[in-house]
Amino acid sequence: MSLAKITQVKALALAVPGDDIDTDRIIPARFLRCVTFDGLGEHAFRDERTGPDGKERPHPMNSAQAGRIAAAKQGVMVVGFNFGCGSSREHAPQSLWRFGFTAFVGGSFAEIFFGNSTTLGVPCLTLSKEDLAECDAFVRANPNVEVTVDVEKLTVSAGVKSWKADIAASARDGLVNGKWDPIADLLEGADSVAKTAGGLAYVAGK
Amino acid sequence: MAKTLFQKVWEAHTVRKLPNGQTQLFIGTHLIHEVTSPQAFGMLRDLGLKVKYPQRTFATVDHIVPTNELKEPYSDPIAQEMIEALRKNTKDYGIRFFDTTTGTQGIVHMVGPEQGITQPGTTIACGDSHTATHGAFGAIAFGIGTTQVRDVLATQTLALSPLKVRRIEVNGKLAPGVYAKDVILHIIRVLGVNGGIGFAYEYAGSTFDGFSLEERMTVCNMSIEGGARCGYVNPDQKTFDYIKGKPFAPKAADWDAAVARWASFASDAGCQYDDVKVFKAEDIRPTVTWGITPGQAVFIDEKMPALETLNAADRQTAEDAYAHMKLAPNTAIKGTKVDVCFLGSCTNGRISDLREVAKYLKGRKVSSSVKAIVVPGSQLTAIQAVHEGLDKIYIEAGFEWRGAGCSMCLAMNPDKLVGDQLCASSSNRNFKGRQGSQTGRTVLMSPLMVAAAAITGVVSDAREVFKV
Ligand code: SF4
Numbered sequence: 001m002s003l004a005k006i007t008q009v010k011a012l013a014l015a016v017p018g019d020d021i022d023t024d025r026i027i028p029a030r031f032l033r034c035v036t037f038d039g040l041g042e043h044a045f046r047d048e049r050t051g052p053d054g055k056e057r058p059h060p061m062n063s064a065q066a067g068r069i070a071a072a073k074q075g076v077m078v079v080g081f082n083f084g085c086g087s088s089r090e091h092a093p094q095s096l097w098r099f100g101f102t103a104f105v106g107g108s109f110a111e112i113f114f115g116n117s118t119t120l121g122v123p124c125l126t127l128s129k130e131d132l133a134e135c136d137a138f139v140r141a142n143p144n145v146e147v148t149v150d151v152e153k154l155t156v157s158a159g160v161k162s163w164k165a166d167i168a169a170s171a172r173d174g175l176v177n178g179k180w181d182p183i184a185d186l187l188e189g190a191d192s193v194a195k196t197a198g199g200l201a202y203v204a205g206k
Numbered sequence: 207m208a209k210t211l212f213q214k215v216w217e218a219h220t221v222r223k224l225p226n227g228q229t230q231l232f233i234g235t236h237l238i239h240e241v242t243s244p245q246a247f248g249m250l251r252d253l254g255l256k257v258k259y260p261q262r263t264f265a266t267v268d269h270i271v272p273t274n275e276l277k278e279p280y281s282d283p284i285a286q287e288m289i290e291a292l293r294k295n296t297k298d299y300g301i302r303f304f305d306t307t308t309g310t311q312g313i314v315h316m317v318g319p320e321q322g323i324t325q326p327g328t329t330i331a332c333g334d335s336h337t338a339t340h341g342a343f344g345a346i347a348f349g350i351g352t353t354q355v356r357d358v359l360a361t362q363t364l365a366l367s368p369l370k371v372r373r374i375e376v377n378g379k380l381a382p383g384v385y386a387k388d389v390i391l392h393i394i395r396v397l398g399v400n401g402g403i404g405f406a407y408e409y410a411g412s413t414f415d416g417f418s419l420e421e422r423m424t425v426c427n428m429s430i431e432g433g434a435r436c437g438y439v440n441p442d443q444k445t446f447d448y449i450k451g452k453p454f455a456p457k458a459a460d461w462d463a464a465v466a467r468w469a470s471f472a473s474d475a476g477c478q479y480d481d482v483k484v485f486k487a488e489d490i491r492p493t494v495t496w497g498i499t500p501g502q503a504v505f506i507d508e509k510m511p512a513l514e515t516l517n518a519a520d521r522q523t524a525e526d527a528y529a530h531m532k533l534a535p536n537t538a539i540k541g542t543k544v545d546v547c548f549l550g551s552c553t554n555g556r557i558s559d560l561r562e563v564a565k566y567l568k569g570r571k572v573s574s575s576v577k578a579i580v581v582p583g584s585q586l587t588a589i590q591a592v593h594e595g596l597d598k599i600y601i602e603a604g605f606e607w608r609g610a611g612c613s614m615c616l617a618m619n620p621d622k623l624v625g626d627q628l629c630a631s632s633s634n635r636n637f638k639g640r641q642g643s644q645t646g647r648t649v650l651m652s653p654l655m656v657a658a659a660a661i662t663g664v665v666s667d668a669r670e671v672f673k674v
């Protein structure tokens with residue numbers, strides 16, 4: 001299985017502010033009633049975007065900028081801290097990815113969300129609090145400027161600005177080497193797996 | 207060298223180091239349910255892969271099951287499609303399925319312990335963030351995404367990086383009317399909803415030693431609400447006694463060896479922790495959430511925080527929370543009108559929860575302004591409760607008695623809030639929209655506090671209502 005090497009994502013960006021944005025907000029549970037991930041993109045942030053009366057609410061995901069990202073099928077979402085907390089539902093990154101987001105930049109990410117995104121080939125880079133505020137402000141003020149998320153050099157840059165970014169070393173390694181989906185590596189270890197299994201009484205049936 | 211349980215379990219299950227530096231970790235026990243598994247089976251089929259150890263995966267159905275409809279086809283065709291997909295997948299791949307017709311179906315985090323599948327010193331994974339529940343038995347249990355469910359099905363392993371270990375010690379005796387739920391809500395309130403990122407939580411101290419396995423499960427269950435990917439309690443005699451005789455427990459000839467092995471996984475005296483936090487049981491009072499994250503909580507007799515007392519980041523979330531909850535800063539939450547009371551979920555839907563509340567419910571009546579439902583987390587729990595006559599006590603008091611499932615913990619089945627109803631809930635998440643209405647409001651609390659709210663129709667102090 002050969003995967004693309006994801007060294008850089010260069011695309012328009014959308015700021016979705018707020019800390020502790022949970023996965024129930026990203027994709028409300030009723031949309032988890034499905035047996036495939038198809039069509040999840042249109043429901044991303046559904047209840048934030050649409051009021052109980054069915055009318056659109058002011059939300060970044062309803063902006064023209066979001067529309068451009070959806071059309072281009074690539075985009076950078078700039079978020080706050082602890083983004084994606086809550087459930088393990090892969091439906092959350094799946095819906096944002098299917099909407100068009102191909103990278104996230106934030107203060108911190110919930111662990112399961114981070115792992116689920118990386119496995120889709122979608123990098124989640126973190127910036128310091130100050131840099132994130134600057135990046136967020138820049139993105140809002142300059143919607144036409146593409147943001148470059150450089151996974152290899154660990155920077156996020158836009159126009160003349162550049163901020164130092166970070167990502168777990170293993171995730172970076174997987175992305176830049178085209179090994180972000182671990183299945184090939186995991187399948188390769190079959191002999192060692194059998195050995196480990198053999199040493200575990202409860203697996204061997206005792 | 208002295209080691210933590212986490213380190214010992216990690217080492218025993220390490221297959222090898224992966225090229226990216228992560229560990230290929232063997233997952234001894236894999237639990238699946240209808241929501242996060244169908245796409246994983248789809249991926250397996252697309253890749254032409256088989257299930258490597260079908261006997262180490264166990265399935266149940268919980269999230270979408272309607273708790274007031276016993277017969278299929280369900281009135282919701284999507285729910286029907288999902289249960290049938292799981293039936294087909296488990297049949298195609300030879301996986302054991304605790305189906306609704308077996309009398310053993312239930313919330314995935316209840317079925318594992320009830321069956322004796324959850325054991326100390328093991329690794330457990332499930333496509334559900336509350337998998338940490340199984341840590342109550344001294345297992346390292348992870349919530350995983352759907353692609354990882356595929357990985358476990360295909361290889362029985364995961365690519366993971368080790369976690370740091372934070373020991374959370376709670377010492378002393380809880381006051382009457384204060385429960386395990388209050389302990390974990392308090393811990394999350396103090397350490398924050400993201401305080402646990404990068405950590406496994408080891409819960410210890412005399413309070414935990416005194417806890418039953420079910421109380422330990424309540425605490426471990428909510429580790430993820432504190433940001434920790436997993437949480438555990440070291441196994442002890444109580445753990446072994448709980449497992450003994452369960453269907454998947456080691457049989458007589460293997461029992462002693464199993465117990466010796468399990469005990470050997472407990473953290474060694476003098477082992478190094480990456481962090482230690484200590485709490486006093488006496489300091490904890492009945493706790494309720496007032497906001498839209500589980501960390502936004504107060505003791506029932508406290509006021510909700512004034513905005514000026516919060517730092518900038520917390521303040522923004524708090525403003526959002528107050529607006530959503532329609533509550534005012536610096537006022538008491540006690541006395542807030544309640545519309546719905548939900549007793550159930552993988553946090554507090556176990557037999558001990560149902561018994562504890564029933565003790566106080568006799569002779570009391572649910573307020574006419576409240577809809578109250580009680581949902582045993584599993585069929586085995588429901589059967590046991592009926593056997594003890596608990597259902598009658600609840601029904602007599604005015605609760606609706608339901609079948610097993612996740613029910614109103616999340617909005618995937620017909621049990622939902624309507625409009626901006628406020629729900630006193632024994633579940634684990636108070637996120638906006640969690641209980642099925644975009645404007646619905648959730649106040650998390652212990653089961654007895656839910657019962658107190660049901661009777662008075664307002665958020666109440668159970669110690670006063672029931673003279674605890
Ligand atoms: S009861 Fe709630 S938290 Fe537990 S598994 Fe079901 S939906 Fe998830």
